[in-house]
Every structure is written in structure tokens, then in C-alpha cells.
Amino acid sequence: MDPIERLIIAFERFPGIGPRQARRFVSFLLSQNNAARNDIADSIRALGSATATCSRCHRWFLKNTGVGSTCAVCADPKRDAGVLMVVEKEADIDNVERGGYRGLYFVLGGTAPLAEEHPEKYIRMRELFSRVESDIAAGALKEIILGLSATTEGDHTRLLLHEELRPRIETNSVVVSTLGRGLSTGSELEYADPETIAQALQGRK
Numbered sequence: 003m004d005p006i007e008r009l010i011i012a013f014e015r016f017p018g019i020g021p022r023q024a025r026r027f028v029s030f031l032l033s034q035n036n037a038a039r040n041d042i043a044d045s046i047r048a049l050g051s052a053t054a055t056c057s058r059c060h061r062w063f064l065k066n067t068g069v070g071s072t073c074a075v076c077a078d079p080k081r082d083a084g085v086l087m088v089v090e091k092e093a094d095i096d097n098v099e100r101g102g103y104r105g106l107y108f109v110l111g112g113t114a115p116l117a118e119e120h121p122e123k124y125i126r127m128r129e130l131f132s133r134v135e136s137d138i139a140a141g142a143l144k145e146i147i148l149g150l151s152a153t154t155e156g157d158h159t160r161l162l163l164h165e166e167l168r169p170r171i172e173t174n175s176v177v178v179s180t181l182g183r184g185l186s187t188g189s190e191l192e193y194a195d196p197e198t199i200a201q202a203l204q205g206r207k
């Protein structure tokens with residue numbers, strides 16, 4: 003396959019990017035000089051060596067900002083280890099931080115598609131359950147906040163997790179709450195403003 007086609011296919015796999023946009027990206031790269039292209043290629047290559055996935059929350063972090071295999075948030079003793087917020091993607095974390103949240107996180111990696119028999123192929127369900135179980139064993143966990151988008155798939159995922167978490171937590175007086183109120187229907191956590199997030203945090207139930 004020629005490098006142009008190869009790159010178009012690579013860009014088409016990006017979230018929200020279709021064939022036309024993928025072609026536009028490649029045309030732009032073709033219009034750049036070699037130094038500019040090499041700079042982009044170097045940055046992509048450096049992503050792999052400079053970053054790691056956090057062993058606790060599963061977000062990507064820069065190795066020089068974390069402590070061993072954990073990111074700075076998970077390693078921070080000042081965070082409230084009693085509250086665990088489950089979010090869809092890393093971008094949600096920055097936004098929730100701006101809303102004043104000071105608990106810990108777990109990144110699910112997306113939402114569970116409707117009418118899909120194996121949701122664990124799409125989201126980190128098993129990893130979430132083992133995280134919850136180890137937090138309960140450590141005696142720290144009091145509340146799990148399902149910070150999922152107010153979309154159809156977000157609602158579906160919330161119900162699914164609620165059902166699966168219940169038997170794991172009911173004997174340990176851990177509550178599951180959601181950010182339902184405050185987030186308008188159809189909205190994604192990533193795009194909600196800090197004020198809305200702060201309200202949703204206060205109004206969680």
C-alpha cells in the first residue's frame with residue numbers, strides 16, 4: 003500500500019474523523035516540508051516512550067509526572083480515597099478537576115454499546131470491579147460516582163454498571179451515585195463547563 007493510502011486509513015481510525023477529513027490531513031502533511039513532518043512523526047514516537055498507563059485509574063500520564071506505575075492524582079495522599087469517580091475517557095478528568103472534585107478516578111475507556119452481549123470488550127468492566135474490590139479490601143471506599151455522559155449509551159452503561167456493582171458492594175456500605183442532575187440530556191462530561199460539573203457533583207444521588 004502506498005504511504006498516502008496508508009496514512010489516510012490511519013487517520014480514519016481517529017475518533018470523529020471520516021474519509022474526507024483523513025484525506026485533508028494527508029494533503030496538509032504533503033504541503034509541509036520534511037522537517038515539519040519529521041517533527042510530527044517524532045512527537046508520535048515519543049508518546050510511547052514518555053507515557054505510561056496508570057495501574058490504578060488507567061489514564062495515560064507522562065512518566066516524569068507520576069510515581070512509579072501510578073499517575074500524580076492516584077499517588078497524591080491528599081486526595082479523598084473514599085470517593086471513586088468512574089468516567090468514560092481521560093478528557094473528562096481535566097473537566098471534572100475544574101469542577102472542584104478531589105476524589106479519585108477510574109477511566110472506563112468508553113461506553114457500552116446498546117444491544118451488545120459482551121460489554122467487557124468495549125469498557126474496562128473487569129478492571130473496574132477488581133479496583134473496587136481492592137479498594138473495599140483496603141477499607142477506604144465509601145462512594146462510587148458514575149460520572150457518565152447523559153447520552154443513550156451513557157445511560158445504558160450506568161444501568162449496566164449499577165447492576166454489576168450492587169452485589170459487589172451491598173455488604174460493605176458503599177453507595178453508588180450518579181451525576182444525573184445538572185447535566186442536560188445528550189451532554190458529554192468532556193464538554194460540560196466547571197459550574198455545571200460543580201452543580202452535578204453537589205446534586206449527585
Ligand SMILES: [Zn+2]
Nearest residue numbers: 056059073076
Ligand atoms: Zn491514576
